[in-house]
Amino acid sequence: METPELPLEIITYILSFLKASDRREASLASRRWYDASQDFQFQRNLTFNFPASISSLDLIRGLSRHPCCSLVINHLDGSSMSRAVLQQIGCHLGPQLKSLSLPGSSVTESSLLALLPQLTALRRLDLHGLDSLFMSGAFLSREDHRQQVRVALASLEELDLSDLRYLSDLTFNRLTGCTPRLQRLSLAGCHIAFEFDPYRGCPVGPDSSALLSLRNLRRLLQEQASTLQGLDLSRTSITPESLRSVAQVEGLSLKELRLRGCKELTDSSVEVLCKHQPGLQVLDLSACTELTYRAVLAVAVGLKGIRNLSLSRNWRVTDKGLAELMALPDLRTLDLSECLHVTGAEAVKGLSAPEPRARLETVSFKSCTYIRDLAVFSLAQLLGSSLRELDLTSCVYLTDLSVRAIATYLPGLAVLRLGWCKEITDWGLLGMEEPAKGV
Template identity: 45%
Template sequence: MSLGHLLKVPKVGVQHTLFSCSLEASLDLFQDAPSPLVPSMPTPHPSMGIQSCPSLTFLPSPRSHPLAPQCDISSQLPLPTRPHQPHDTIYHSGSPSRRALCWPALSLWPATCHQTRRVPPSEARRLTQACCPQTSVRYNIPAAFSSLPAIKSLGLRGVSCISLTHLDGSPASHQVLQSVAYHLGPHLQSLCLAGGSPTEASFVALLLSCPALRSLDVSGCNSLLASGLLLAQPETAQRVRQALSGLCELNLAGLRDLTDCSFNRLSSCAPSLQRLSLAYCHLTFELLPAQGSTGPQASSPSQLSFRNLLRFVKERAGRLHALDLSGTGLSPEALQALGQVAGLQLQELRLHSCRDLSTEAVVALCRQQPGLTSLDLSGCSELSDGALLAVSRSLRHLQHLSLRKLQRLTDAGCTGLGGLWELRSLDMAECCLVSGRELARALGSVRGAPPPLASLSLAYCSSLQVLQLPQLRRLSLSLLPALTDKGLVAMARGCPSLERLALSHCSHLSDEGWAQAAGFWPRLQHLNLSSCSQLTEQTLDTIGQACKQIQMLDVAMCPGISMAAVRRFQAQLPQVTCVQSRFVGGADLTLTL
C-alpha cells in the first residue's frame, strides 16, 4: 500500500486537531488556515509525560490543504539548505490531486545543494519512515466520526503514540475508542486522554486492548472516578493488571475525586510503575504514623491521604524514579518523610507551587536524595538562598533546575551553581532579587570545558551581567528594562549558539543594537521582540539578512513596525512559519483593555 494512500484523511471541522506530530510541541491542522501555525516553545525541564525529542510536523501549504479528499504523495523532494534541526517541518504542496513531501531541512544531502530531484515512490516512503519514526511521534486525534478512517490508516502505519481529544460519552467518542482499541491497541505504547470524559466501560475496554502500553495520561478525566467504582470488580482489575504489566508512567494530575481506594486500584494495575504524577490532586496531611510503625492503615474511600501515598512509595521504592506532587500543598514534614524512605532513589521530582515547603525541608531532601537529576521548586515562595546552596552542594548530577518565582532568592544563593557540572537547563524567571551578577560569575567559573547549559531563563530579574555561555541554545531575558544595546551586543558575543531568544518588553533595545548583534546569531530560529517600543522595520531587515534560519518571530505591540514591513519580511523569508504581529504600528488598544 502506498504512503499516499496511508496519508489520506477525511475533512474535519474548523479548529479540530487531526495530526500533531511532535513531542516537544504540538501543532494543529485547521481547515481554512491561511498559513501554518506555530509549535509552542519546549519546556526546559523534562515533563512527567513523554520525553522530549526532535519533532516533525505536518503543515498545510498556502497553495493547498492537506485534508482534501484523495490526497496523494508525489516523489518530488527538494534538497535542504542546512542540516536537520528539531522542529523541522514536512509540508504538503502541489496541486489538489498531487502532493509533495518537502523537507526544508534534512541531513541526508550536503548543505550546499539547492536543486530539486525526483525520486521513485519507494524511496519517498523510505525517507518518510526514516524521518518520522512512529515511536517518536505523537498524533492528536479528535473524538469525531470523521477521525475513524484516519485511525485505521494510523493503525496500518504502526503508530504507537496518540492523544485523544474532545472525549465524552457520545456515540462518536465511543466509536473512536473502539476503533483505537482495534486498530492501534496491539502496538500502542503511549496513550493520552487528558481532559476528556470517557465512560468507565469504554476506558476499561480500551486498556484491555493495549498490552504494550508504557505511558498512560488520564489527567483531568474526572468522569472516570465520579461513581467511585472504577476497577472495583476483582476480575476486571486482574485483567487490566495483566494488560498493563509493562506500564511505566501514569499521570493522574488534576483528578479531583481521586481517593485512597481509587488510587490503590489504579496503581495496583501497574506493577512496573516508574513515573507517577499526582499534580494538583487534593492531598490530606493528617498526622503521620509513628516512626517504625508497621501496623495496617485503612484506606480512605473519600479522600487521598499522604499516609496512603507514603505507603505506596515504600512498596515501590526500588522501582519509582520520578514523582510529581506539584500543587498538592506538600508540607515540610511530609517531604522529609518522603525523602527518607528506605531504598528510594528519585531521579526527577516536581514540587511546583508547594508554598508551605521550608528551606530546611529542601536541605534535608538534597541530603536524602543526592541522585536527583531534575528538580522543580518553582513557586515554593518560602524558600531562600539556603535551599539553592544545598542544591548546589548536594545534587552534583543535577541536569534540570527550575526556581521560577522564588522572590526571596538573592545573588548570594547563586554562588554555588558553578559546581553543577552537568546542569543543562536553569529557570530563574521572576526571581526579582537576583541581578545575574553572581550567576554569570558562577556559571563562568567552571574551568576546562564550558558548562553544558543549553537553556536559561532570567526573565524579570533585576539586572543582567555579561553571559559567556557558548553552548546556550535557549535564553529568555523578557521584562528586563535595564537591558541596553551594549548589553545585547555583549550577550550576542558570549552566546553565539542561540536558537531561541525571548526579549519581550525590553524597551531600551533599538535598531542600532540589533544591527551589531544579529550577525552573531546565524542559528536563531525563534525570536520574541513583542513590546520593544523603539524597534522599527530596520530591525526586521537586519534580522532577515543575518538570521536566515528564523522560523518564528513575535513583534506584537511594536509601534515602530508596520504591517507592510511584516508582510515584506515574510515574503523575503519563505521558511518563516509564523509572525505574531498583533497591534503593530501603534494600534489603539483602548477597546481591548
C-alpha cells in the same frame, strides 16, 4: 534533457542524515521527496492529536500501518461516537500503542475498561482531569476487571493522575495495583491529605474511600521504590514534614521531582530532601515562595548531578548560593524567572572560577529587573558556545550593549527572548550604531 529521478531508496538514505526540521523542508521539494520522508524509519515516537469525531475513525484505521505511535484524543464522552473511537483504537492500534492521553474528556468507566485490556504495549497513560472515572468510587472495583487491566498494564512506565478531584486511597490502590513497574507518577493538583482528614479532624487512615492520603502514597513509594524515578506533587498542599517523609522512603532513589507551587515548603525541608535524594537530576521548586538562599545552597551541596533546576517565582531567592550552583558540571537548565532580587553577579563569579563549572544550555532571567548589561556581557563571554536558549523578557534596564554581546559571544544561540526590554532599540537588533542626532 531531463535529469533522471533518484530512486526512492536513495532519497530516503539522503534524508536519514538530516534533522527532523531539515527533513520537513526537504519533503516540500516534490511529491517523490515527500513520499521518501514518510518512510517508517522517520516515524518513530510520533504523537497524533485529534478530537473524537466521525472523521477520526478513518485516521485511526490508517495509523495501523505505523509500527508504534502515541495518541492524544480530545473531548471523549459517553456518546456512541466516542465509544466507536475507543473501539477502533483497541481493534487497530491495541498492540502498538505506546502512549494514550485523554484531555478534556468525560469518558465512561465501561468504555475505558473495554479498551485498556487491549493496550498490551502501553508505556504511558494520561488520565489527568478525568473526574468522570473516579467520581463514583467504583472504578476497577471488580476483580475480573482488575485482572484484565493488570495483564495489559504490567509494563506501564508513566501514569498521570493530576488534577483529579475524586481520587481516593481505594481507587488509587486499585489502579496502581495494576501498574507494578511505574517509573513516573504525577499527582499534581490532586487533593491529598498530608496531615489529617478534614472531614473527621483526625489523621487519615489507610484505604480511605473519600481521600488520597500521605500514608497511602508512602505505601506505593515503598512498594515500587526499585523502579520509580519521577514524582510530581506540584500544586498540592504538601507540608515540610510530609516532604521529609517522602524523601526518606527506604530504597527510593528519585531522578525527577516536581514541587511547583507547593507554598508551604521551607528551606529545612529542601535540605532534608537533598540529603536523602542525592541522585536527583531534575528539580522544580518554582513558586515555593518561602524558600531562600538556603535552599539554593542545599541543592548546590547535595545534588552534584543536577541537570535541570527551576527556582522561578521564588521572590526570596537572592544571588547568594548561585556561585556554588555554577560549580555543578552537569547543570544544563536554570530557570530564575521572576526571582526579583537576582542580579547575576554571583552566577558570573561562579562561572569565572576554575573548572569544573556548569555548561548551561538554557537560562531564564525573565522579569529579573536587577539584571544589567554588565551581567549579560560577562555571562555571554563565559557561556560561549554552550548556550542555546536565553530568556531576558522584561529585563527592563538592558540596552543595545547586551544585544551586541549576545551576537558576539553566543554563536550557538537558537532562542532569544527580549520582550518588554524597552531600552533595546532597532539599531541594536540590526547590529548598528545609532547615528548621532542631527547627522
